[in-house]
Amino acid sequence: MENYIVKMLSANQSESFFQLIHTNRERLEDFFAGTVACTKTLSDTIDYCREIEQKIKERVYFPYVIIEKSSQEIIGFIDIKNIDWNIPKAELGAFIDSKYEGKGIITNTMSSLIDTIVNEHHFKKLLCRISSRNVRSINVALNSGFELEGTIRCDYKTTKGEIVDLNYYGKVF
Template identity: 80%
Template sequence: MNKYIVKMLSVNDNNAFFQLINTNRERLEDFFAGTVLRTKTIADTINYCEEIEQKINKKSYFPYLILEKESNVIVGFIDVKNIDWNIPKAELGAFIDSKHEGKGIITTTMASLIDDIVNEHHFKKLLCRISSRNTRSIRVALNSGFELEGTIRCDYKTTKGEIVDLNYYGKIF
């Protein structure tokens, strides 16, 4: 039985979401720069969650929290972003709380979430853009059935100003 559940982020989750980001802020700032920037305080996080709620209603962004069933503690985050309804396709991003790394939580929860969002939204393609140096996220993508489509050189600027290569992984449905 899966010990984790995935649920859509709501404004009511702002305190727990803030704590998740704040605890992992330094390690997230390069590749979740927008989220980190918009959640510096509880008040910022409330505003950010309210804006996200509007994006959910417009079907332009779907953020999900990963919770441990027994404790109801948030241990991770998966978002569906850069949605193109013309195809339809979307990009997935994910992170896990540092205390829960290496347990396969993202891989397990991502598999069930992918099934759910493909069935609900009829996506034809999902993709992940991952730093070519992020071996853990690459492993998650490959274990989730994504295939390397290519590496785009000098494709992303981190918050520290480093320009890095991104691997593009895709999954067709």
Template identity: 60%
Template sequence: MCSLNIAFRHFKIDVLKPNQGEAFFNLIDSNRARLEDFFAGTVSKTKTLKDTIGYCKEIQQRIKDKSYFPYLIIDINTNTFIGLVDVKNIDWNVPKAELGYFIDINYEGQGVISKALKHVVEYLTVAYKFRKLLCRVGSKNEGSIHVALKNNFELEGSIRSDYKTTKGEIVDLNYYGRVFSYNN
């Protein structure tokens, strides 16, 4: 049930498919320097095209296991991957999950990632009835903080010295959450 196909403006959102390794590699590779600190796992598993193709196969199993959902943002005009909203650290007992997101540098400031996150959140709450969604954001990452706030996530707190970047810097993380209630 993880598949969705949402379109807005000239973009669409859909789950990563097994045959999209090259396009996924290109997205990560063209944004590698800015992603390496907070998408360290993805960056480390996509160093080469061959690595990325293998990683995409691994991801397919995680999708089947409902432990990870990668939703790609695609520019329909160019058929290019331009961003990602991923659902990770899923706890089905609550149920809750963490969201990560980024947009290609060429699309920053256009509201695309905010709109994509909105659509993914709507989908997740309908399809999976998540009770809580959260975002962990570097305390100095003003762009990502703005995206979380624009999508009605509330600052739950800041955890000091909570994350080590790939450069070895220990940074503070802000935790933003959204709680959903459903009539049973």
């Protein structure tokens, strides 16, 4: 973790965020469809990041970026979404640039970010919804202390129109 910084995404990072999405667009489009759709151009990404800043203020969405210290480039993304303050609980999603896959960066940053957001926001439960075929993301969830709660069949439609099963992983605090 000493080579990486995790911080909230801000509008002044729009260009680097756009590059991360653009470089990984094809592999992200099915399960980060909303983010990919809102970041087709740099101009779209700037607008999207401005909208996100408002969502952060409203406490309905918390997007974090993973920055490589040496290059100051954004290499990954972890977002806290579908927040229900009545419980309180939230869903986490994450991805990393394909060049950095398999190095444990997401697992390490996710674990430290979970500690931070649970302390800061007092979440009682966090969950991850992951395609039952996405072995890498499943391993990140398991290695971050999440437990399989079940598989919901035919729960998500990809941008290609395929309806897939999602595994639900939860972590209670």
